[in-house]
Amino acid sequence: MSKHKYQLIAAQLRSLIDLGKYPQGSKLPAHRELAKELGTTAVTVAKAYQLLVEQGSIESFVGRGSYVSSQYLQGVIRAQQSDKQLNFSILQPCLQQNMPVLKQLFKQKISALENPQLFDYSENSGLLEHRRAGASWCAQYGLEVSSPEQLILTNGAQNALASIIALYSNQGDYIALEAQTYPGILAICKYLGRKVLPIAMDEQGMLPEALTEQCEICKPSMVIVVPSQQNPTAATMGQVRREALAKVIAQQDIWLVEDEIYAFLNTEKIAAISNFVAEKAFYISSLSKAISPGMRCGYLRVPQSQYSKVVDYIRATLWLPSPFMFEIASAMIDSGNAFRAAAQQKKTAAHRQQLVTRYLSAYKLQRQRSSYSCWLHLPANWQADSFTASAKKQGLLVSSAAYFNSGGQAANAVRLSVMAIADEVDFIQGLEQLAALLALHNTEP
Ligand SMILES: Cc1ncc(COP(=O)(O)O)c(C=O)c1O
Structure with a gap:
């Protein structure tokens, strides 16, 4: 079945968005303006935009126009979708460490509710x-x-x-x-x-x-x-x-x-x-x-x-x-207990940062001794978005710099959370995979 014109326009716009012609958060042309450019009607363009809205590619606001979806939070704060994924994306404490004290407190408080x-x-x-x-x-x-x-x-x-x-x-x-x-x-x-x-x-x-x-x-x-x-x-x-x-x-x-x-x-x-x-x-x-x-x-x-x-x-x-x-x-x-838990999380973060040093010290890393995250500057031949996509294909969730950019040119970097992967063996495996992926395109001296 051949496609309708509005579907073709939507597909064309989708690929322009993917190619970066319309970056995240940017405004798309008004219906009438694009219709004139494409030799079609404003109604057809409106239908194409509506399709893109349904697909989640753009967002439309009455009186303000249509914008490329930024998916700020979904893109950065990725919940684990499968057991196979290693989550370097979300900034959270190592929850396992806090669970015993939380469980005990919840039980105590519930049984003595007065x-x-x-x-x-x-x-x-x-x-x-x-x-x-x-x-x-x-x-x-x-x-x-x-x-x-x-x-x-x-x-x-x-x-x-x-x-x-x-x-x-x-x-x-x-x-x-x-x-x-x-x-x-x-x-x-x-x-x-x-x-x-x-x-x-x-x-x-x-x-x-x-x-x-x-x-x-x-x-x-x-x-x-x-x-x-x-x-x-x-x-x-x-x-x-x-x-x-x-x-x-x-x-x-x-x-x-x-x-x-x-x-x-x-x-x-x-x-x-x-x-x-x-x-x-x-x-x-x-x-x-x-x-x-x-x-x-x-x-x-x-x-x-x-x-x-x-x-x-x-x-x-x-x-x-x-x-x-x-x-x-x-x-x-x-x-x-809260201060002790915070100190314990800080200690874990410091230990995790040492592991990051062991595997990724060939690259420029921005972090403090016990940060929850590490800002990894990529070698010139890796672009942050394609690195993020390649990592995802291997089950590694990382956050591209584009999501953090408040204006101007985004850094060519990704943010790695060092705390979301509970198990240290899994964390090390993730670091090894990241190091191998980085080395693929690392042509810098
Ligand atoms: C700088 C900063 N502020 C606020 C928040 C959100 O914190 P909360 O979970 O307390 O709403 C985050 C979460 O990542 C954060 O990084």
């Missing part, structure tokens, strides 16, 4: 004792918290990020971000219609002078940084850089969103940037990376003056995250 508040609409931003525990967690890794009342409980760090972006910027505003950043932030900006303003980085993360320059040109509403073990580059800001950035934030009078979800992996405690600009800063942490991503326990510290506004928003959008989960989280923090 507190009806855990099943009630609790007040505003969560129960005070849960916020107190959150304050201890954040303080342990560098935040000065003057009172637990400043802390709000959220459904993970992601919920905190989305809430602050929604509340403190408007559609069309610029949001300043590290040039390579966590795709979850890019996804929020995309869905809320915020413009991304990439800021240059070095091995310590965002450059304060580059932020000043871009603030003067584009006037962003806020800057979002991941100062410790940054996702994806593992860049970590030292104290001097943090203070310099705080100065720019104060001078430019913009909001700071400080995502310190990986601070527990730092070799030593480093003061949060928020400490220096407390009234301009939103500080975010969560237990996802040290304890369990599935518990969705996030902590958000807000400027005193903004507390009611943020609480009101959280209440309007999700009312409150599950108190039961925070009961478990608080028991872990108050007993010290």
Whole structure:
């Protein structure tokens, strides 16, 4: 059966997308414009676009046009689809290590359930004792918290990020971000219609002078940084850089969103940037990376003056995250188990990084001693996307740099998670396979 014209146009567009003529996130021509170019009608083009929407290749928005799907999160955060796959893609703790203590706590709490508040609409931003525990967690890794009342409980760090972006910027505003950043932030900006303003980085993360320059040109509403073990580059800001950035934030009078979800992996405690600009800063942490991503326990510290506004928003959008989960989280923090688990995960990460050195030291690797990830710069003859696709064919899931790019030319690199593969023998096998794949095209001296 011969194909309809709209199907042929859709196939043609699909191959142009694959060839990179229309990169991820880019806008496709308007129906009328493309129809004129192809000598057809706008209705036929509309049908072709509709087919591409159904296939997941593009997304259409009323009044804004059609865009090539970015699949930010699906592409990066790949859940294992089969036992044969080795997952170097997702950033999570080695869950097996935390399971015994979590299982014991859940059992204990369920059998001794007496507190009806855990099943009630609790007040505003969560129960005070849960916020107190959150304050201890954040303080342990560098935040000065003057009172637990400043802390709000959220459904993970992601919920905190989305809430602050929604509340403190408007559609069309610029949001300043590290040039390579966590795709979850890019996804929020995309869905809320915020413009991304990439800021240059070095091995310590965002450059304060580059932020000043871009603030003067584009006037962003806020800057979002991941100062410790940054996702994806593992860049970590030292104290001097943090203070310099705080100065720019104060001078430019913009909001700071400080995502310190990986601070527990730092070799030593480093003061949060928020400490220096407390009234301009939103500080975010969560237990996802040290304890369990599935518990969705996030902590958000807000400027005193903004507390009611943020609480009101959280209440309007999700009312409150599950108190039961925070009961478990608080028991872990108050007993010290959470800090011990975090230290154990950090030790595992350091050991895994040593294994990475053993197999991949011929290549440029960006990471810290105990990072959860490693930013692997590819030899010139390997392109990040084709390396990612070839690795996938061998059952190795890695994340291409394209997913982290907030603007400009993406690095020719992939991010490797060192923690998602539970078994060390499997992890080593994956590293051996990656080394062999890299060597295939490594023509560099
Ligand atoms: C920098 C950063 N922030 C936030 C998150 C999401 O954290 P949560 O699971 O607490 O929502 C991630 C997850 O990968 C991350 O890397």
